[in-house]
Structures are given as C-alpha cells and as structure tokens.
Amino acid sequence: MNITINLNLKIMKKSVLTIMVLFLAITTTNASSKNIKRTEITTRYADVSPFCKLIQSGNYEAVKAMIESGVDINKKSTGLTPLMFAARYNKAKIAKLLIERGAKLKVKSDNGFTALKYAQLSKATDALAVIEEALNS
Incomplete structure (x- = not known):
C-alpha cells in the first residue's frame, strides 16, 4: 500500500x-x-516631433508659441503633417490655427491620406468641420 x-x-x-x-x-x-x-x-x-506631440496633447498655447517662433507648420513627422495630427486627435482649435497660419489642406500623408481623411477615419467631428469649412471657402 x-x-x-x-x-x-x-x-x-x-x-x-x-x-x-x-x-x-x-x-x-x-x-x-x-x-x-x-x-x-x-x-x-x-x-513624433515635439511640435506634433504638443498638437496631440492639445496644448494650444505651446503650439501657437512654436508657430510664432517659426516652426514649419507643414513639416511631416512620422509621415503626417501637423494638420493631420490635429485632425486625427480632434484638436479643432489647433487645426483652425494651423489653417489660418498656412497649413496645406490637400497634402497627403505617406499613407496617401489627407487631413480631411484622417478626421473622417478618426470620427473627429470637430476637426472635420473646421477642415471642411476651410476647403469650402
């Protein structure tokens, strides 16, 4: 046993x-x-560039200060323009500022998408409205 x-x-x-x-x-x-x-x-x-990180975080005042100091508002970071970051993360106020300062609306990312498309894909309704208004004016 x-x-x-x-x-x-x-x-x-x-x-x-x-x-x-x-x-x-x-x-x-x-x-x-x-x-x-x-x-x-x-x-x-x-x-991601420091400028685009500020856009992602929604730091409007810092983004504005960098624009005023001469940052290139159309320079791509990881294949996206700053406006595309604003569109993707629904930062409408920043998108409007970028557009007012000369951000190009029809530039395509390395993936072939415009800022408008990023706003649509991200369901970023506020940024989408800003971009559509700029395209229609």
Whole structure:
C-alpha cells in the first residue's frame, strides 16, 4: 500500500510540476509579447516631433508659441503633417490655427491620406468641420 501511495505522489508531483512549467511558459510568452508591443508604441511615439506631440496633447498655447517662433507648420513627422495630427486627435482649435497660419489642406500623408481623411477615419467631428469649412471657402 505504501508503494502505491508513493507512486501516486510521484505522479502527482510530476503533473503539478508540468502544469507549473506550462503556466510559467505561457505567462512569460504573454509578458514578453506585451513588452514588445509596448516598446513599439513607445518607439513610434518617441519618433513624433515635439511640435506634433504638443498638437496631440492639445496644448494650444505651446503650439501657437512654436508657430510664432517659426516652426514649419507643414513639416511631416512620422509621415503626417501637423494638420493631420490635429485632425486625427480632434484638436479643432489647433487645426483652425494651423489653417489660418498656412497649413496645406490637400497634402497627403505617406499613407496617401489627407487631413480631411484622417478626421473622417478618426470620427473627429470637430476637426472635420473646421477642415471642411476651410476647403469650402
């Protein structure tokens, strides 16, 4: 009887160890893939110009100050113009400022989209209205 109990305990230990190893392997794989994705997002965000980061965050006063200091309002960052960033993130007030200061409305991104298209794709209704008004005037 002792032999049977010892044998059963050995089998249970092996089963538990196997399950633990599998669990750790799955957990580690998921964690490392999440880290890769997080790194890719961070890297993409890190490549965005400071001017376009300000637009993304909606910092109107800082954007205005940079325009007044001579920043190129049509210079692409990660393939998008500043107006495209304003459109994509629904920053209507900033979009209006950029347009008033000479942002080009019909320029296409590296993906072939205009600021208008980015506003449509992002369902950025406020920015979309500003861009459509500028295109129609």
